[in-house]
Amino acid sequence: MGAAPLPDWVIPPPGGFTADEFLKMRELPRHTELIDGSLVFVSPQQKWHSRVVGMLTNELDRQAPEHLRADREMAVRLGKRQVPEPDVLVVTAEAYERDEPSTYYFPDDLVLVVEAVSPESEDRDRDTKPRKYAAAGIRHFWRVENDEGRTVVYVYERDPATGCYAPSGIHHDRLKVSVPFDIEIDLNAVGRR
Numbered sequence: 001m002g003a004a005p006l007p008d009w010v011i012p013p014p015g016g017f018t019a020d021e022f023l024k025m026r027e028l029p030r031h032t033e034l035i036d037g038s039l040v041f042v043s044p045q046q047k048w049h050s051r052v053v054g055m056l057t058n059e060l061d062r063q064a065p066e067h068l069r070a071d072r073e074m075a076v077r078l079g080k081r082q083v084p085e086p087d088v089l090v091v092t093a094e095a096y097e098r099d100e101p102s103t104y105y106f107p108d109d110l111v112l113v114v115e116a117v118s119p120e121s122e123d124r125d126r127d128t129k130p131r132k133y134a135a136a137g138i139r140h141f142w143r144v145e146n147d148e149g150r151t152v153v154y155v156y157e158r159d160p161a162t163g164c165y166a167p168s169g170i171h172h173d174r175l176k177v178s179v180p181f182d183i184e185i186d187l188n189a190v191g192r193r
Helices: 019-024 047-063 093-097 119-135
Strands: 033-035 038-040 068-072 088-092 110-116 140-147 150-159 164-172 174-177 183-186
Touching (some): 047 068, 047 140, 068 093, 088 093, 119 140, 119 164, 150 174
Parallel strands (some): 110 140
Antiparallel strands (some): 088 110, 150 164, 164 174, 174 183
16 A cells, blocks of 8 residues: 555645745645745644743743734745744734734844744754844844743844844843833743643
8 A cells, every 4th residue: 555645735846845836725734834835744743842931921921012923833025935923922902903914924024033943943943043033134033942841042133234143141040121111021930820
């Protein structure tokens, strides 16, 4: 018994899918991303990933000034063949409340992008996506990792001279920063009830 044939929509056209084509696709599995014109499917998430994304979304939204809102797992149309889906985003309140587009944000809407690293997403979250976020002009990026059960946040800020992210801190136990706004989060709270 052979493998079932792949549906036609899985096979990218020559040159890859465009953001326009990708954003019109309705039969995609949840959390599919478009990276370099190719579809990227994610594996089921571990409990830590789900919990850290929920906790960060809640804390960022609670602590954000009125003109900002936190959201989770929404696509960002970065370019012609780039539509990643960050784990957590801080966007302008105007973008958050906007009716259209209803399924994605634009880079100018974003103040902060957060990726929680899973075993299957290490290369994308540590290398590919940060480079693309920085190139799109998103000023703040956090990478969150599970270090043997402890949550660690790597904080980056975009250097306007190079257009690349520069590290500005590694946070264990407690995350406390003053940009993009005053934030203080107990990282040991992940997994606690």
